Amino acid sequence: MASQAIKLILSACTSAVLLLSCADVPSTGPQPPEVLSEFRFVHAAPELGSVQLAVDGVSQGDLTYSNTLGYKSFPAGSREVSLSNGEKQFVAMSTDLRGTVAVLPSIGGAAREFFRISERRIFDTPGVAVRVLNFSPSYSVDVRVIAGADTVANARLAYKGDTGYRVVAARDYVIEVKEAGTDVVLASSPLTVSNSHTALILGAAGALTIKSLSDH
């Protein structure tokens, strides 16, 4: 009986000690927010050839001219983007930003630029819009996104120039690129707009192409 009583007392002790912690006062802080960004990569350098791209030393895949590596999440902050040929650069991947890094052509032996553009904040709903960027160092261009009365235009877009997002109706368009101030059409490409799109003008003189990307 005595041992039974002592067991009972010890059980009561244990229960009471457990109950002492009844208010939930956590020993650790809340799970900190991850603070992420989302980026994709575009190969815009015709002279570079195929390379492997890494972020902070972690391979993201092979990249060939005019192709992309799709959106991926990265810890926001200053991330080192490197190519398998040894070229590298830090890119500011701002918190909650969805963006694109374009690997631009090397010009005159200067260090290659990894050019960052922004689409939107991660949590913003994309609109129906089009923007065009000129990544061809060979030309300044006039750009038109043509669809009858819905045509939008932008003149004298210099190298690395950006039309900014232009709100358009969802429908089929043709993107037409002319040498700035002339009627010389350098490239054109159809584009079906359903949400947010980015069109990139790539290539060297005489070999321009238009790369259309969905930003959705």
Added chain:
Amino acid sequence: MKKRKNLIYLLAALLLPMLAMASTTGKIKGKVVDRETNEPLPGANVVIMGTTYGTATDVTGEFVILNVPVGVYELKASYIGYREVKIENIRVNSGLTTEFDFKLPSEALEVNAVTIVAERPLVNQNATNVTRIQSYDDFKNIPVRTVNSVVALQPGVVVQNGALFVRGGRNDEVGYYLEGANTRDQNNGNNAITVIPEALEEFQLQAGGYTAEFGGANAGILRQTLKSGGNDYRFSFQTETDNFADRGETFLGTHSYGYTDYTATVSGPLLTKRLKFFLAGQNIFERDRATRFWKGFEFNHSDTYVDENHFPLILTTNREARIEALIQRQGLKMSDNAIPAASRNQWIGNGTLVFDAKPLIFRLGGSLSWRRQDDLASAGTVVGSLVSRMFNVDRTQVEDLSTGLLNFKVTHLLGSKSFYEVNLNYFDRREVRYDPIFKHNFWAYWDSTSNAQEGVQFYDYAGLAPWRGGAQVMDIYGFDFIAPGTPANYTKNKRNYVGGSFAFNTQHEQHELKFGGSYERWTARNFSLDTQWSRTQLQAARQNPDDYRDALAGDPRAVGAFRTLAGASQRSTYGYDTFGNEIDVEGPEGSRHPYYLSFYAQDKFEARDLVINAGLRVDVMDNDDFVFADPTNPPWDRTNQSLFLDQLVKKEAAVEVSPRLGLAFPITERTVFHMQYGKFVQAPQFGSLYNGSSWFDALFTGGTSFRFNVVGLGLNPEKTTQYEVGFSQQFSDAAAFDLTAYYKNIEDQIQFSRVVVDPTSPASDYNVLVNGDFATTAGVELSLSLRRTKRVAGQINYTFSRSLGTGSAANTAVAGIEQVTQVPTIISPLDFNRPQRGSASIDYRFAKGDGGPILQQLGLNLLMNFSSGHPYTRSEGEFGQQDASIGGQITDPRSRRPLEAVNASLTPWNFDLNLRLDKTVSLGRLGLNFYMYVQNLTNRQNVVNVYRRTGNAYDDGFLSNPDLSGPIIAANGGEQFVALYRAINLNGNGENFALGESDVFGLQLLGPPRQIRFGARVEF
């Protein structure tokens, strides 16, 4: 068996150095003699019925039963050739001696069995200091509910603004014990454990002169002992409520506050008669715990100004239209005596489990409580008032608090004259305050995406106001209201100790010798994040994500950067990193582990006409705090704006010796004279000792507040020397009085000081707490008791006191310091000195079978409290940097000028009358008790505080002084400002009073209004 004994001795020897606590038992002594001849009867048996306690008389016929748990007993004496005699209703009090003599009739005499019903002695013959003892039965009929309310009625006690003061000591100088274990919250000195009144066997208030066994408290000891289970199963259930009217409405001319109280107890044997349990549980819910006089108001939108209650609610500043629309849609509306978002729900459990395996006795006792309440000071410091929350009540800060105490005691009886006991105890208090939507996830508090997902839309139009704790405010005619959607602050803290004690007690002839000691090792942590910083922190993480990750990984540089961002928000954070994770590192950043070790020895000599209680106590107090090797040249790194933490010096533990001497002279059985002398010491509270490294970093740059969160660097214990003389006289069979006079000299109390640094030091001058204040208090306490005679019992308590000192609280001197004058050393009346105070109660009760079927077991109790006012200083001052709504108050002590000597004025006298009516119906073993009680029966508006400018509770001297108020009124909307000012400040019990005058939230100008509660109790 021998092995077991050795083990016990070894255990005792090991525990001896970590030593003990206050006893929760008493003793019974007396003599057994022949009724005819008065010859002593050696070898007579004396037993406590229903227990295993008992002894035999010695050659002189005398007996002593030690270590008797507190309670009411039946005592039986028997001897061969004699008829046995029983004495019923003997009450044993903790630490005291209960004395009864037996006169046994010879068997040769033809007498019936002798049973004597003992009456509780009106005069305690062997107490060497005045000890106020109340059992549950003593106070269950008076019109108060909580144990604290009963304590407040005792002589020498003052309750002011919710804080308890004993004999002129500061409110952190009272020691609290439950089941012999310390229950004081070492952070602020308050009692951390709530005892259910129905679970209380008795409490003892020793306002001074306690024996060497007790320490760590300079102004008084409150000892509480829980009930134990008996041989029979008992059960009780009680409920009471005032919930008879909707919010803002009245019933019998009285407001309801949505109060409900359910209490149940169960006790009895468990498995065997040697194992007994007692359990009590209570749930109290209060819809409006801010019980106060409050005159409601209603300002509705109208296109034109109609009168002072109807005017266009257009913002005075150019804010967003949607805010203006919101206010115009809702208006400003509050009901009479109804404060929104002020609820509290609490659960309390008390219990004991006793296993009597003589010579070993095991006792487990403890208390657990949990409560959740709306925090009345929610979201911001300056705009935390009750009215200012009305547009944001959904995000009123929530507070969860749990406390627990567990005490396990083993008593080993070594024969009939000696025993020792070992106590092991664990105390835990933990608290968290948080936003009701995102709770502990403070990262989401200001995250617009997270808020949007919860349907919360920020009214983030004006940015944060750092001087208002970061709250977003809407300015309506100069009055600030917290904007809808503003999240709460986040704070959490934990304090616990592991302790133990040992006490050896032996009776040797007339000497009761006792020695022992105690040990407590505390762990304390504190974390705070105000609403401004939770937003800044999120922004900082987003804008500097790599630094943020480095900080999360523990990089000291990055952590330091975040700490700096936190600013004043985290000055008092220690034991947690800046992200709320517990850390245990050396230095001010880590958790603190103070310990308190004590040893004592005492001898109580009890002769028929002389009792001597002499003892010596040694306290070792290690505060686990830091000092600067040279305070005038602190190790400050100006380049990095931080302290060289490695140059902080650990403060040495303090060792104090406290002699105690008490004498009692039982001149006759009805007359006792006593005198007492003692020295007492106590360690400073954590709140005066600990801040985190952020505070140190800011200390030398003027970045800390000049008066908030200031702590000491190497504080020493506070000391008190007390003298007490008393006289008790039973002047009839039913009435007695005691008169006690005391004088106390208090030294080394904590006060503000400014350290002027060496001219070559890179640091700036800084404010710290130091030992310096001193006080002398003296008083006379009178207590008159009338034991029930026929149907009437009564009690009158009265105290006359005079408490003078250099400071009523640590920050009293801050104005002098900030005005660069000398720290005042003028002796002035202390804020909490109420020169005259008392209570009178009368209980008229029909016993069972008395007064016929209607009146039998019907009782009426009237309790009147009276008190002179407390001191304050009439003052004047400029408007300064106050908010317009603060108006006539002089918020900033730096711009306050006294018009008279410090504390030369007194607030008005207070009176209240309380009533309780109850009726018991007995149905066999079942007892049904119905009752109602009324507090503040006359609904008197007692003025408990006044405005310094006027000495009045209804006029702060602002509107009536055009020179002072004219420009403020003109700049804030004219008549509209005046109307709001009257409604919120003057008619509304001074809503902004607490924020301005005292820096203590919760101060009110008027005492509580009338409350009526109805209840029923069933027991068997």
